[in-house]
Amino acid sequence: MSEFKNVTIIREANVYFNGGVTSRTIIFDSGCKKTLGVMMPGDYEFNTGSAELMEILSGDLDVLLPGADSWQTIKGGESFDVPANAAFKLKVKSLTDYCCSFLD
């Protein structure tokens, strides 16, 4: 368990894929933004605006990163980067808890 201190949290959830993916947005004093989210098992495709660091807190998924030929397996405690203005695909195999940091 860890925590973020002195943050602002948007009260309302972000809901994607009929609730397959939900998150809350937190904003730091520096203006940096992260989302803390949960993904139910399923297949998803996301489009980035900013570059993102996806930290997987718990769960199991495969990710197809932009330009990649093969899927990469990611488990709790691992992370991956996604460039700005790109699409990536996920196969979420078990309920996945994540922290997404927006990098620019």
Added chain:
Amino acid sequence: MSEFKNVTIIREANVYFNGGVTSRTIIFDSGCKKTLGVMMPGDYEFNTGSAELMEILSGDLDVLLPGADSWQTIKGGESFDVPANAAFKLKVKSLTDYCCSFLD
């Protein structure tokens, strides 16, 4: 949309009912604690420790409060109180976004 400022958020999600209900815990300077959560459609029974104020930000559910004979319909923008050390049942009819405040 509204926000809570200067809070601490526990990074890891709380997961109940195989992900049917997930939430994040936020702690205020005063020590007060709330959870911001999402409930997928389904039937759930919860047990309280502290008394709780459940604010439904969006969604539709029926609640059977402790000692009540009949179910009460609750929609986004409405709320209900649950006493400490009690059990209550929910029938969540559409994805429900909530804010739960622990009152003692």
